[in-house]
Structures are given as C-alpha cells and as structure tokens.
Amino acid sequence: MRARAILSSLLTVAALSACSGEKGGQAGGGAKGGGPSAETGIGKPNPPFQGEVPTGAQKIEEFEVGKYGGTLVIATPGDPKSFNPVLANETSTTEITNGPVFETCWDFNNGTQEDEPGLCEKYDRSEDGLTYTFTLREGLLWSDGKPLTTDDFEFTYQVVTDANVASSQKDLFRQGKDEAGKDRFPTFEKVDGRTFRLKLIQKDVLFHFSVGSLTVVPKHVWEEDFKAGKFNSTMQLQTPPEKIVSSGPFRIKTYAAAERVVIERNPYYWKVDKAGNRLPYLDRVIFVSVPDFNVAFLKFREGETDVLEVRPEHYDLLKREEQKGGYSIVDMGPSFNTNYLMFNLDDRKDKDGKPYVAPHKLAWFKSKNFRKAVSHALDREGIVRTVLHGRGSPLWAYVSQANKKWYPTKVEQYAYDLVKAGELLKADGFVKKDDGLYDAQGNKVEFSVMTNSENSTRIALINVLKDDLAKLGVSVNVRPVPFNDVVTALNDARNFEGLVLGWATGVPPDPALSKNALLSSGRNHGWYPAQEKPVTPWEARIDEIMKLQGEAFDHAERKKLIDELYYIFSDEQPQIQLVVANAYAAGRNYLGNFKPSPIRPVLYWNLESLYLKHPKKG
Amino acid sequence: MWTFLLRRLIAVPPLLLAVSFLTHCLLYAAPGDYFTRLAEDPSVTAEYMAQLRAQHGLDGGLLWRYWKWLLNALTFDFGHSFRFDTPVFSLIGERLGNTLLLTGTSMIAAWGLSLPLGVIAGVYKGTIVDRVAGFVSFLGLSIPKVFFALLMVMFAAVTGWFPTGGMRDQIYWDDFTGWEKFVDVCHHLVLPVFVIATTEMASHMRQMRAEMVETLGKDFVRTARSKGLAGWQIVVKHAFGNAVNPLVTLFGYSLAALLTGSFLVEVVFSWPGMARLTVDAVFAQDEPLVMASVVMATCMLVVGNMVADVMLASIDPRIRLE
Numbered sequence: 005m006r007a008r009a010i011l012s013s014l015l016t017v018a019a020l021s022a023c024s025g026e027k028g029g030q031a032g033g034g035a036k037g038g039g040p041s042a043e044t045g046i047g048k049p050n051p052p053f054q055g056e057v058p059t060g061a062q063k064i065e066e067f068e069v070g071k072y073g074g075t076l077v078i079a080t081p082g083d084p085k086s087f088n089p090v091l092a093n094e095t096s097t098t099e100i101t102n103g104p105v106f107e108t109c110w111d112f113n114n115g116t117q118e119d120e121p122g123l124c125e126k127y128d129r130s131e132d133g134l135t136y137t138f139t140l141r142e143g144l145l146w147s148d149g150k151p152l153t154t155d156d157f158e159f160t161y162q163v164v165t166d167a168n169v170a171s172s173q174k175d176l177f178r179q180g181k182d183e184a185g186k187d188r189f190p191t192f193e194k195v196d197g198r199t200f201r202l203k204l205i206q207k208d209v210l211f212h213f214s215v216g217s218l219t220v221v222p223k224h225v226w227e228e229d230f231k232a233g234k235f236n237s238t239m240q241l242q243t244p245p246e247k248i249v250s251s252g253p254f255r256i257k258t259y260a261a262a263e264r265v266v267i268e269r270n271p272y273y274w275k276v277d278k279a280g281n282r283l284p285y286l287d288r289v290i291f292v293s294v295p296d297f298n299v300a301f302l303k304f305r306e307g308e309t310d311v312l313e314v315r316p317e318h319y320d321l322l323k324r325e326e327q328k329g330g331y332s333i334v335d336m337g338p339s340f341n342t343n344y345l346m347f348n349l350d351d352r353k354d355k356d357g358k359p360y361v362a363p364h365k366l367a368w369f370k371s372k373n374f375r376k377a378v379s380h381a382l383d384r385e386g387i388v389r390t391v392l393h394g395r396g397s398p399l400w401a402y403v404s405q406a407n408k409k410w411y412p413t414k415v416e417q418y419a420y421d422l423v424k425a426g427e428l429l430k431a432d433g434f435v436k437k438d439d440g441l442y443d444a445q446g447n448k449v450e451f452s453v454m455t456n457s458e459n460s461t462r463i464a465l466i467n468v469l470k471d472d473l474a475k476l477g478v479s480v481n482v483r484p485v486p487f488n489d490v491v492t493a494l495n496d497a498r499n500f501e502g503l504v505l506g507w508a509t510g511v512p513p514d515p516a517l518s519k520n521a522l523l524s525s526g527r528n529h530g531w532y533p534a535q536e537k538p539v540t541p542w543e544a545r546i547d548e549i550m551k552l553q554g555e556a557f558d559h560a561e562r563k564k565l566i567d568e569l570y571y572i573f574s575d576e577q578p579q580i581q582l583v584v585a586n587a588y589a590a591g592r593n594y595l596g597n598f599k600p601s602p603i604r605p606v607l608y609w610n611l612e613s614l615y616l617k618h619p620k621k622g
Numbered sequence: 623m624w625t626f627l628l629r630r631l632i633a634v635p636p637l638l639l640a641v642s643f644l645t646h647c648l649l650y651a652a653p654g655d656y657f658t659r660l661a662e663d664p665s666v667t668a669e670y671m672a673q674l675r676a677q678h679g680l681d682g683g684l685l686w687r688y689w690k691w692l693l694n695a696l697t698f699d700f701g702h703s704f705r706f707d708t709p710v711f712s713l714i715g716e717r718l719g720n721t722l723l724l725t726g727t728s729m730i731a732a733w734g735l736s737l738p739l740g741v742i743a744g745v746y747k748g749t750i751v752d753r754v755a756g757f758v759s760f761l762g763l764s765i766p767k768v769f770f771a772l773l774m775v776m777f778a779a780v781t782g783w784f785p786t787g788g789m790r791d792q793i794y795w796d797d798f799t800g801w802e803k804f805v806d807v808c809h810h811l812v813l814p815v816f817v818i819a820t821t822e823m824a825s826h827m828r829q830m831r832a833e834m835v836e837t838l839g840k841d842f843v844r845t846a847r848s849k850g851l852a853g854w855q856i857v858v859k860h861a862f863g864n865a866v867n868p869l870v871t872l873f874g875y876s877l878a879a880l881l882t883g884s885f886l887v888e889v890v891f892s893w894p895g896m897a898r899l900t901v902d903a904v905f906a907q908d909e910p911l912v913m914a915s916v917v918m919a920t921c922m923l924v925v926g927n928m929v930a931d932v933m934l935a936s937i938d939p940r941i942r943l944e
Binding site: 091178240293308491 | 895
C-alpha cells in the first residue's frame with residue numbers, strides 16, 4: 005500500500021503485541037459481514053466487518069490466505085504531526101495516514117515496483133494523452149458507511165488545488181501559470197458517480213501517478229470546514245478519532261501524544277484476499293512512538309514490537325539472537341539510498357561579489373579528468389568492507405541497483421586504480437611532489453568535504469575518502485556539520501567545496517520525479533543549481549532528454565532515453581557515486597505475508613495482508 | 623507584603639520581554655528554519671516552500687517577526703506549532719500533566735525523605751546513621767543524572783523488573799481496568815522518580831543536616847535543654863523551625879524546576895512530557911512552540927521564587943516582606 009506520498013523522498017536526514025485466546029481456526033468463517041465478537045484472539049475479526057463485500061472489491065492475488073485477529077506493534081521514531089493526508093509533509097505523518105488510513109485511486113506495488121489499481125479499477129488515456137478518465141470501483145464505502153463517490157474526488161481535487169491550502173500534492177498537478185500569473189491546473193469533470201475525467205493542458209507521462217497521490221478525503225465530513233477556509237485545521241491530532249473517516253484498511257482509534265497511535269480495522273474496507281475473504285486480517289495496529297532508532301531497536305529486542313527496520317549498527321547483534329528472539333532478518337538487497345561526493349561547480353559570485361569557490365579550485369572541479377581521477381582513486385570495495393561491514397555494494401549509477409525498472413543497462417565504472425588516476429591528473433597538468441599534489445599554476449591541491457554530522461555512516465565514509473585521496477597527494481579537510489548547515493551551504497550560501505550527501509527515493513522511484521535535481525534549471529541541481537541556460541553541452545542534453553521522456557508514453561522509448569541520461573551522468577561524474585548499503589528488516593516468525601521492501605513504508609506496505617499465524621505470548 | 627508582591631509582579635513583564643526576545647534572536651540566528659529540511663526533497667517546488675513560509679510568518683526580518691509574535695502574545699495567542707498545526711498551548715497542555723506527575727511525585731519523595739533524614743543525620747551526628755546518610759547523599763550528588771538514568775534503563779532492560787521507558791503500557795493500556803491503569807502508571811514511575819528524587823534528595827539532605835547541626839549548637843537550644851525539655855521536643859518544636867529556613871528558599875526553586883528539572887530524565891525514559899516536546903521543537907526549529915515553552919518556564923521560575931519568599935515570611939517572624 006504503497007506510500008505513494010511522493011514526498012517521502014526526503015533526503016535521508018539523520019540517516020535520516022496483544023492477544024490472548026486459543027489458537028484460532030481458519031479464516032473465512034467470520035469473513036462475510038462477521039458477527040460481533042468479544043474475542044481478541046486469532047480467528048474472528050474484532051471489530052467485525054460491516055455491510056456487504058463491495059461489488060467491485062479488489063482481489064489481492066499475490067499473498068497467501070491469512071487468519072483474522074490480533075494486534076501488530078510497530079515502533080516509529082517521531083510522532084505524527086497530524087492526521088491530514090492532504091497537508092502532511094513528513095514521513096512520521098505520511099507513514100500512518102497515507103496507506104494505512106487513507107488510500108488513493110491509483111496505487112504503487114512496492115513488491116513489483118509497478119503501478120496498479122487502487123480505489124479506481126481502471127483509467128483510460130486519450131490518444132493525444134491529454135484526457136484521463138478514471139472509473140471508481142463499485143460499492144465503495146467510507147469507514148462510517150457512507151458511499152465514496154466521484155463527489156469526494158472532486159472535493160479533494162478542489163482542496164488540493166485551492167490557493168490557500170499548502171499541499172505538496174498541488175505541485176503534481178500544477179501545469180504552468182496563466183497570463184495573470186495564477187497557477188493552471190487540469191480541469192476536473194464529473195461524469196457520473198463512478199467516473200471522472202481530467203483534462204490536461206500539457207502532456208505528463210506520470211499523470212496517473214499524480215492522480216495516484218491524491219489521498220481522497222470525505223466531502224460529507226469536511227466540506228463545511230473547507231468552505232469556511234478552515235481546512236488547514238482539520239484532521240488534527242486533537243480531532244475526535246471517529247471524525248477522521250477513512251478509506252484505507254484501518255481507521256484511527258486512539259492517539260496519545262508522544263506515546264502511541266492505535267488504528268483499528270475499517271469495517272467497510274474494499275479489498276479481499278484470493279479466497280474472497282475481506283481484508284484486513286489484523287484487528288489493530290499500534291504505532292508506538294519512540295525517540296530514535298536505538299530505542300526502536302531495544303523495543304524489538306525485548307519483544308515489545310513485531311517488526312523492525314534493521315540499521316547497519318544493529319545487524320550483528322540481532323542476527324546472533326535471531327533464534328532466541330523468534331524472528332527472522334530479511335535481506336532486501338541494495339537499498340534505494342545512494343551516497344555521492346559532489347564538487348561545487350558554480351562559477352557565480354555571492355552578494356558581496358566574492359566567488360562561491362576560489363577560482364583555482366573551481367578550475368580543478370570543473371575538469372572532467374579531475375573528477376574522473378578522484379573517482380578512480382576511491383576504493384569503493386574497501387568502503388563497503390570497512391564502512392558498511394561488507395553489507396553493501398559499490399554504486400556507479402545515479403540510481404541504486406534496487407531500482408528494478410530504471411537501473412541503466414550501461415554505466416561508466418571507475419575501478420580502484422591509482423595509476424589511471426595519476427595519468428588523468430597528469431594530462432591536466434597536475435604534478436605530484438613529495439608533500440602533495442600541485443596544479444599547473446603551483447597551487448597545492450587541498451579542499452574541504454562537508455557532510456551532515458547526524459549520519460555516522462557518512463562520517464565514516466568521508467574519513468575513508470580522505471585516506472584514499474591522500475594517496476593521490478590530495479589533502480582533504482573533513483567537515484561534519486549539522487544537517488541544516490549542509491542544506492544552507494548547498495542552497496543559499498553555496499560556499500562549499502566538496503559535499504557528501506545522498507538521495508533517498510520517492511514513490512514511485514521514477515526518474516521524472518528527479519527533475520529538480522537533473523534539470524539544469526532545477527533547485528536541487530546541487531553542483532550548479534538554477535542555471536538560466538545550461539552551462540555545458542551535456543547538461544543541455546540532459547535537459548532535452550528530460551523533456552522528451554516527459555512526453556514518451558511508450559516504456560521502451562522512455563527507458564532508452566533514461567539510459568542515455570544515466571550514462572551521461574556516469575561519464576561526466578557531476579556527482580561521484582560511492583556505495584549503496586543493503587537494507588534489512590526483521591519480523592517475528594508468527595507474522596504472515598511479511599514482505600518488506602526497500603521502498604517506504606518498508607515494513608508494512610501490504611499492511612492489509614499481514615496476519616498473525618498464532619497468538620503472541622504474553 | 624502586598625507591596626512586595628506588587629513590586630515583584632511589576633518586574634515580570636520586562637523580564638519576559640528580555641527572555642522572549644533573546645530566545646527569538648537565537649532561533650532567528652540558527653541556520654535554516656523549520657521548512658529547510660523539505661528543500662532536499664527533489665519533488666518539492668520553490669512555490670510550495672514559499673507558500674509554507676508565508677503561511678507561517680517566516681518571511682519577515684528579525685524585528686518584524688518578533689513584533690508580530692509580541693502583538694499576538696499580548697492577547698494570549700502564542701500561535702500554532704509549525705509541526706502540529708495546533709495552538710501551542712493545547713500541545714503543552716497535553717504534556718504538562720505528564721511532566722507534573724513525574725516531577726510532583728519526585729518532589730514529594732525527595733522532600734519527604736530528605737527533611738527527616740537530614741534531621742536524623744544532624745541529631746545523631748557522627749554515628750553510623752549519619753555516615754550512611756552521608757554516603758548516600760554523596761553518591762546522589764556525584765552521579766550525573768543522565769548517567770544514573772541510563773544505568774537505571776540498563777537495570778530495567780537486564781532484569782525486566784521495570785519498564786525501560788514511557789508512562790504506561792503501550793499495548794494493553796486500552797484493555798486495562800481503572801485499578802490496573804493506576805498500578806501500571808506507578809510501575810512506570812518508579813525508576814524515573816528514583817533517579818530524580820535521589821539526586822534532589824542528596825543536596826537537600828546535606829543542607830538540612832548542616833543547618834540542624836548548627837542550630838543544635840546554638841544558645842537557645844542549650845537554654846531549652848537546661849529547662850529540662852525532652853530531646854525530641856527540642857528538635858521538633860524549636861530547632862527544626864529555625865533550621866528549615868534556608869530550605870524553604872530551596873523549595874521555591876524546586877517549584878520552578880517542576881517544569882524543566884526533569885528534562886534529561888524525561889528524554890532518557892521516553893516520558894511523554896514537556897521535555898521531548900520542547901527538545902524536539904528546538905531541533906525542528908518549531909519557533910512558536912519553543913517561544914511558548916520558554917515563556918512558560920520563566921513564569922514558573924518567577925512564581926516559584928515568589929512562593930518561596932511568601933512561605934519564608936510566614937514561617938520566620940524575623941522576615942518581613944516590605
């Protein structure tokens with residue numbers, strides 16, 4: 005269930021159990037409707053399902069049939085900030101609201117990394133790519149039993165595109181500005197209770213994903229507040245839980261500040277398993293609020309929680325206690341989080357007329373040979389061994405190997421080769437002397453590399469980097485600073501020389517969503533952002549590719565373009581990709597259908613299909 | 623006495639102004655703001671960031687922003703938290719009770735133990751009782767609270783006798799009866815209260831003992847003894863009242879510390895109180911929330927001092943509040 009909150013792509017910052025009762029019978033008994041039951045054990049759904057199975061219910065074929073009942077406990081670092089899915093802009097909120105509580109009309113499957121139907125059973129795109137027609141499933145109901153129709157989508161669209169509502173979803177729909185400088189949006193047209201149409205102004209290859217991130221909210225509950233201009237203060241943590249009417253597998257039950265959020269089964273949910281039993285299986289899910297990942301780890305180790313994202317520093321200990329703790333660690337392969345070293349190629353000046361980077365250093369950084377030499381001088385295998393304890397792999401492309409769909413077929417690789425690095429530097433006139441490397445003008449090659457101090461992996465990384473580059477005679481000053489200082493240096497002050505940062509992925513992990521980083525005019529084009537026109541021919545080509553791929557509806561054609569883009573990137577090395585760590589998750593052995601994915605929310609993207617094989621002890 | 627109180631109250635607004643302005647300056651000077659962290663998301667546009675900043679009043683200069691804050695604060699509107707989009711005092715209200723429960727219990731425990739123990743140690747100066755009390759208080763004084771708290775968390779984790787954090791059971795709470803809930807909260811209180819109370823108690827006990835030893839050596843005590851009064855009568859009726867004076871002042875300060883004194887322990891024990899709210903607010907640069915917490919802590923300090931002065935005046939007839 006598919007955090008399609010595209011927002012969750014926050015660049016990784018600081019890195020960034022309850023049932024008694026006997027063993028239950030097979031599921032299915034309490035499936036259709038289900039009678040009231042006082043049992044909290046495994047076997048009968050409590051709270052029970054209400055009403056009939058929706059005619060258009062979505063059948064989940066990919067998971068085994070489970071059992072009803074039980075509570076899943078998950079520790080989350082950080083408290084949710086509200087329950088409003090339209091306004092939410094950080095993961096501790098979206099990972100509860102977007103998916104478990106609110107669903108969208110078009111979904112993303114973390115397992116297959118492909119999009120799939122959600123509240124809508126299908127959509128059609130017109131020949132010219134400018135009209136999208138979405139059809140809702142039949143018989144959809146909100147968690148209060150009221151019908152969910154196109155009216156709700158119309159309302160949500162109105163809210164999201166409203167000038168006074170600050171929603172990040174708005175950015176997905178904005179298509180330029182009109183003469184008066186006002187934002188232009190596709191027009192929404194209600195066809196009937198189950199069909200709506202969106203007419204675009206310009207082609208957008210990811211438009212179905214944009215509609216797919218529209219977390220629909222109930223018109224019958226919030227229309228009044230919206231009309232009174234008070235939508236920004238709806239669905240807050242203090243709002244009575246029964247008012248937060250949901251469309252997802254769960255609804256909010258209780259909230260205690262800095263302690264926990266309890267969600268319970270939405271009795272009207274619209275998905276069924278492959279045997280036709282209604283979902284979700286779990287009665288309740290408790291999100292326990294913890295101050296940080298270390299406490300989350302402790303709670304899992306003590307058996308208080310059922311699932312955990314395993315951080316590298318905790319891996320060994322957890323692995324040793326796997327049997328004793330009754331859990332298994334799942335190796336999810338490479339994660340989506342990349343790490344790169346980037347030089348400042350910005351030749352502009354600050355307000356006081358001082359260049360961002362000293363001109364002689366800028367000359368080194370701008371040289372492709374210099375960047376390639378640095379890339380060759382980095383022993384990525386060694387970094388994996390020392391910094392990642394062997395659990396990771398070298399990274400060559402802009403995206404991680406985890407990206408099944410978009411990892412490029414061809415990239416330039418930079419084997420650890422000091423001789424080659426030396427030759428590349430020599431070609432640029434650099435001279436190695438006894439006390440270090442000098443450029444042709446006689447300047448000693450020396451620069452600083454900054455990274456955010458909250459991330460211990462990155463600190464270790466830049467220290468290894470310093471040693472590696474010392475072998476070339478390059479001296480690096482390591483500068484770990486708080487994350488906000490890194491961001492300020494990157495976006496405003498622009499006074500950094502080298503920087504080690506990384507990307508996390510958005511959902512879907514699609515290159516089109518990286519346009520802020522890839523386009524030369526983009527704000528996140530870190531080495532030289534917001535260029536008025538492309539400074540180099542290769543950046544011009546990347547701009548062109550980004551434009552072409554945005555209009556290519558054929559996947560093969562898009563893939564070819566993106567492959568070319570990523571190749572250029574690996575050849576030019578504006579960001580020297582370093583390593584990618586493997587991702588691990590741990591889950592108790594009594595948990596069924598536990599299929600963590602490196603895309604957020606890692607542990608419970610298929611929350612409606614998770615189930616307990618037998619009651620927990622305790 | 624009323625003139626005294628009035629004078630004290632008049633001094634409060636300038637103090638609050640100074641404290642709030644300083645806090646505001648510090649927040650302003652810190653790099654970035656609450657929305658900075660959004661900037662690194664490749665899908666967030668400049669328009670969205672600008673709209674958020676404008677909506678939350680982050681688009682003016684230092685003085686202008688302080689002035690706007692001040693105008694609202696004068697009408698008791700301390701604004702909405704950036705993170706929670708909720709009025710700050712409703713957030714603080716949620717947490718305040720939890721903090722007061724922890725600090726209040728600790729205070730009762732600390733004072734309830736330190737006064738009698740201090741008196742006993744003073745009376746039986748040099749005996750084994752005094753030595754043990756002295757040892758305990760030195761221990762309490764010399765272990766840093768944070769370290770002590772961490773030790774206790776470890777103790778809880780290793781033995782499993784106590785919860786490692788939180789205020790109540792996270793999982794079964796909703797199914798508990800009233801009595802079970804009470805027991806559960808008490809169970810969670812034991813360790814954090816132990817940590818705060820031991821460290822607090824140590825200094826109070828030393829103080830009480832010293833005062834008691836001094837008072838017992840005074841002339842009026844000798845007079846009382848020579849009048850033939852029983853030993854305990856002298857201690858309770860005559861010496862205690864005289865010896866406790868400086869501790870009343872300390873008590874005033876500990877009232878002020880009700881709000882902030884348990885910060886470190888709250889963080890270590892994941893107590894859902896003011897500390898985590900405020901600390902998180904500082905890290906996230908949630909300005910309205912930081913400002914409101916600071917103003918509140920300042921008020922507490924002022925009130926605590928005033929209470930101490932009034933109490934002192936009512937206990938000691940030599941002191942007049944003019």
